[in-house]
Amino acid sequence: MTHEPAAPPGTTVSQLSETELLDAFLPGATTDGPHVLVGPGDDCAVIAAPGERVVVTTDTLTVDQDFATVWPCGYRTTGADVGHKCAAQNLADIAAMGAVPTAMVVSLTMPGDTQVAWVAEFAAGLSRAFGELGAAECALVGGDLGWGRELSVTATVLGRLEGEPVLRSGAGRGGTLVHVGVLGRAAAGLDALQTPVPGRWDGVPEPERTALHRAQLRPAPPVSVGAELARAGAIAMLDISDGLLRDVRRIARASGVSIDLDPQALEPAVHTLAHAGEAVGVDPWQWVLTGGEDHGLLAVLPVDSPLPSGVRAIGSCAPLPREDGPRGGGSSAGNGARQRRHERGTVTIAGRSPRQWFGRDVVEGWDHFEP
Ligand SMILES: [Mg+2]
Missing domain, CATH: 3.90.650.10 (PurM-like C-terminal domain)
Known part of the structure; x- marks a missing residue:
């Protein structure tokens, strides 16, 4: 990513409006793909649904439950780590149905003192994972950024089927x-x-x-x-x-x-x-x-x-x-x-x-x- 940082280092999300935060988030995100008819910017995205069936899954990662901000070994979890893992576990569910991921929406709830840089890393990590994990058709087409007491990320992924779903x-x-x-x-x-x-x-x-x-x-x-x-x-x-x-x-x-x-x-x-x-x-x-x-x-x-x-x-x-069973019970x-x-x-x-x-x-x- 070669985009300009949207906010000076150290800026926290509570110092920005939602629009400014979105400006920090979107440049690192892959928002276009072969199935995106309308991308982020409207009230909803519009996604093509080849084959008339859509495979859908959702998954949440919550701080202290699914990851630590700072682990006992001293490692500090980056935004890119959380973005990657959020993508990986959702994409794996789509793959497990024999389907191909096409689009993702993500909802990020975070405390006001979260660094804006962390949010930008999160978006980039999530999008990079599409390429790294073999989900090249997938795009991040929308989501929600909001405040809460603890950091929590929920992603929903859609996928297309080439044949029957594998159960x-x-x-x-x-x-x-x-x-x-x-x-x-x-x-x-x-x-x-x-x-x-x-x-x-x-x-x-x-x-x-x-x-x-x-x-x-x-x-x-x-x-x-x-x-x-x-x-x-x-x-x-x-x-x-x-x-x-x-x-x-x-x-x-x-x-x-x-x-x-x-x-x-x-x-x-x-x-x-x-x-x-x-x-x-x-x-x-x-x-x-x-x-x-x-x-x-x-x-x-x-x-x-x-x-x-x-x-x-x-x-x-x-x-x-x-x-x-009962013998001869037909x-x-x-x-x-x-x-x-x-x-x-x-x-x-x-x-x-x-x-x-x-x-x-x-x-x-x-x-x-x-x-
Ligand atoms: Mg699963």
Whole structure:
């Protein structure tokens, strides 16, 4: 960005009118794109909706809940960090439907002492993320800037579909479980950011620590691969926001299937975290199996589908045996049986329950949810 700063350094948002603040915000934002018919400046934007269907999602980031202004390790979160993360988690949701992001609106609520420079960085970080993450068709077409006691950002993203939306519930006939993106790195980064310096993370070299911080602050979902997976025939998909095991289980339950993870296929992800894990006393499997916020894509493809570039098979997905039900009961099982079958959707690792495989509870409360 080569635009002039709209306000002298140190200016806070309460010193500007909303129009002046918008003047600081807009130059850093990508407000035009192939689907924008009317951009910012009117009461609403107007967006083309190819295919007559619109995919829509929304997500909020709140200070002290989703990020810290200053982390215990001393890192100060920038506006660009928050802009990037806000874009990343919303774009990942669109990608997870097999769709292509087309437009975003954002609502930024902030205390009056927020620096105007922070707001400009936020807009730039958000827009840069469109290009970096593979959402080149997406534009920021509007939003709202307002005051509140705490900093909070809500974005809504629209997307277009090329074919049918890919739901979590479509994997009933089974197939290959695939993943694209990173695993466990955002969780390791969160641990590092939350650890005071000097502390547990001192033995991890600075570049590695910084890379892990970045994985938490600026996750990199492979957004364009969502539509590629849909084209490759994906029958179920979601983005991993709450950890591999939890999100695999979401597909297993929604689809009524059993999913078996292949630990060998996860080894490379574990390997990249092995050194940090050893230095700080955390089993890297814990990060890989349970760490959230990486926003990689998890999908089920038919067994004979070719894998798009960067996509790896990490397990297999099989229909559950038919509900036992009353013998000879014919169709009496009906919806109730289908419901029970879905509740039985299971996740195993190399054929064993996560608890057996890991030797202890790998996700707190996991057993509580087990059938
Ligand atoms: Mg999601």
